[in-house]
Amino acid sequence: MKTENGSVRLGLIGCGFIGRKHLEAARELSDARFVGIADLDRTLLDEVATTFAIDRTTTRADELIEAPDIDGIVVALPTGVRTSIARRVLESGKHLLVEKPVAMNAGEVEELISLQGDRVAACCSSRFRFMALAAVARSALAEGKIGRLRTIRVEALSPPPANRPENPPAWRLSHRLNGGGILVNWGSYDLDFLLGILDWAFTPINATARTFPVPTLYADWIAPGSDAETHVIAQVNSADGVVLDYERAEFHPGPSVFSWSISGDRGTLTFSPGANPVELILVSADDTGALKSVSLGQEILDHDVLHAGPVTDFVRSIRTGRPPMTSLRNALTAAKITDAIYGSAANDGRQQEITRKEPK
Template sequence: MTPPPPAPAKPIGIAVIGAGYWGPNLVRNFQASPAFRLRWLCDLDADRAQRVLGGYSTVQVTTQLDEVLADPDVDAVAIATPAGTHLPIALAALRAGKHVLVEKPLAATYEEGRQLVDEAAERGLTLMCDHTYCYTPAVLRIRELLHAGELGELHFLDSVRINLGLVQRDIDVVWDLAPHDLSIIDFVLPPGVRPTAVAAHGADGIGAGRACVAYLTLQLSNGGIAHIHVNWLSPVKVRTAIFGGSKRTLVWDDLNPSQRLAVYDRGVDVASPEELEDEQRRDILISYRSGDMIAPALNEREALRTMVEEYARAITTGEPALTDGRAGLRVLEILQAASVSLAEGGTMIKLDEGQQA
């Protein structure tokens, strides 16, 4: 990840929209960043917003979005409201000339996400997704290793995100948990490798009216495969991912603070036909290697702090953020295709090459 630029001479005026679950985290990090000056906190519940800020804050509180967008000192907004409200709020902000950061997912549907991406591009404004996990030290290192070819060609990815979680009223487990894993996959895949199709299977064992357990399978353009398990019903919490390459395999255990990443020089080697004698060509030779395990050191740092710095960099330089609107759109396309597959009993749904490129 490129280092953040020096803080501008004049801090970027920022407003946070939404003071519920995620809004307070954004408020704290924007207030701590020298690149920003938090000017407004907007929420339908003014008392809740005031409690988030505390009694001595000079940040203004309002229940009216129009009041925020009319302020010429507000250069950018950060939206932490339900997904169904992202389109109208973000569109209004873009049309008011404000840069926009949106909590995941980018929008409620792919079509709505496309509207936001097109609007931002037309106006030359930054549109960024708060794919927070992508800015964790572990995921940034995974991206670095994959992009540098340290694991070799990626053969498989197996991700597990399960817990005894809050069963949502309006979305299934795929839309609740899988955006994290899909955004990470989009972020770390080596250049030229992309998902080409997705199949989803799910179950509702408790009669919630929506899938509470689901498995997603993604075909990758290099012939590899990615598998995602999301689950609200597990009595234990698991956050792991395995990235299997032709050279090495990386294991990420997000719940193990003493060793989040482990790189294994262990795997399977297959002799290519060119290396074999004519009479051996029919039998591919397989050998197993068992080398060292290395645990890369990570500089622990709050992911949101890094994300806020990336937002400032994108606004200041005009360059796309690492998790820009198009990244959010790619995640939405997979989610929407997974929903179709889920409804059809696991049909493999092809993804649009133009959008995934």
């Protein structure tokens, strides 16, 4: 699809918290602009249109999807209502950027891939890979600094916030509206980050997992009607024997723990994304077996950079034809892992197989 004078014309569907972050990010782009926005909430729409000086507003997403003068659409809606709209975006011949998690399940992602054709179709789960340290970690792994990959461990446990959250969104911990709880809210980022820095060279074959609801003590700290987990623990095996050991929790009655490591037969890469600055440390063995620890860098997490990453990258992909940071095909791997974790947890922790069939 061609763009007008090389400038990419974007539409935004969903003007909530993250939709507005996309609009802010695009203000900094010289080669793209949002020309239309849609939301069901007319008051919000008008407010956002004024803030970002956008003339075209609509409560009907299809008006943007059908507009001939829009090249690409960012769908920043809660997951439960996103895929049907994303499908129509691809059917209309436009490029697509979807929020994270990529969809409600892997089947929905496969359906979108089947409609993609020659368009760019990307997912915002890439957000944390716009940290400079992600590229450093990726290079260290690609250069074989840890040797042959063996294990990937993530332990990310957050205690309850100091005060009860006011008006937590209804979708956030809802299977029906969001596809799940903390596993899709944070796990979509975690899996994207880990698989992305490994250049997606992790083919999952099965998973065993348990999920836990919010501790009763904090039951009224989450939105009424929430039914999804606030704690997940899982083991995922890959086709070549690599093990991903994954635990994420919020409202966890314990200290804050953020510990990530990727180990091979010659070394280990560790970092603590919960700390600020984040530090990436490589411990590796020389040919005598002696271990040496070096810092590969420190980075203060800049949320503006993270929020701007996906839309900036989307525009670059449309303009240059190079693949986006996280394509739908990449995100499908994370969706398959997520499905298998939920499948195992729903089946008393029994092993859940993961199909290796590639979508057409």
